[in-house]
Amino acid sequence: MNMLKPLTLAALGLVATYTVAFTQGKTWTKVTIATEGAYAPWNFTEAGGKLAGFEIDLGNELCKRMKVECNIIAQDWDGIIPALQAGKYDAIMAGMNITEKRLETINFSRVYGTGGQVFGVARGGPLAALPGLGARLNLTTSEADALKAMEEMKKLLKGKTVGVQVSTINSQFLDKYFKDAVTIKEYKTTEEHDLDLANGRLDAIFVSILALNATIEKPDFKNLQVAGPSFGGGLLGSGVGVGLRKADPELKAMFDKAIGDMIADGSLKALAVKWFKLDISPQS
CATH class of the missing domain: 3.40.190.10 (Periplasmic binding protein-like II)
Incomplete structure (x- = not known):
């Protein structure tokens, strides 16, 4: 029994060491x-x-x-x-x-x-009249209002091509709510779809309003504008x-x-x- 005691104490010490290390966590x-x-x-x-x-x-x-x-x-x-x-x-x-x-x-x-997510379109073009400009719609707290607004927007968006960055919440949003009305074209970066919209190769983009506002400030993109309401909540996140x-x-x-x-x-x-x-x- 005396021979086992040191081993037992050593084992307990080892357990204590690991417990302390786990409690302290990683030091960054x-x-x-x-x-x-x-x-x-x-x-x-x-x-x-x-x-x-x-x-x-x-x-x-x-x-x-x-x-x-x-x-x-x-x-x-x-x-x-x-x-x-x-x-x-x-x-x-x-x-x-x-x-x-x-x-x-x-x-x-x-x-x-x-910040919300919005459609960007050519300034003064047919999609500039998308309803709801300036409204902020939340898919978590006011889903019914958001869905109603989308149905109104689809009347103008029907048959249009909308650009969006691949593997983003924005691409998920378009796929869930607008794929029955528009053709969705995915891009590796937002910079690429901004260029295609500015050059008339897209009808619209769906993007962060903050990113779009920054793009519009550049001289080469002054022909773009925000259209319709901004969306947030739900699959677009918090x-x-x-x-x-x-x-x-x-x-x-x-x-x-x-x-x-x-x-x-x-x-x-x-x-x-x-x-x-x-x-x-x-x-x-």
């Missing part, structure tokens, strides 16, 4: 963040290849507040979640809305940006957050606190106004 000193680099003003790539935009500034500021070294890299949108799960990077900041579908696969920080692996709760807690601190001190609002010319930060 460096965080690699992926962004698309093609979704201005959320994120984009400058002429010299440098990443810029709202989420680049925000990511660097969040890392500073979390006291970690920050590395922000570009990643194609259509592989952005699989590469996170494969460990290529630790977080995603790419204008990604928090949806129930995505939450089945990954986790998210608290919301750091909000707002934009940092995408994270479910296995990294410590990192989520760090991002949540840093985002909360920026909301509280007004710095998130200031950053949003700098890039979007309006406050897209959550109110609490």
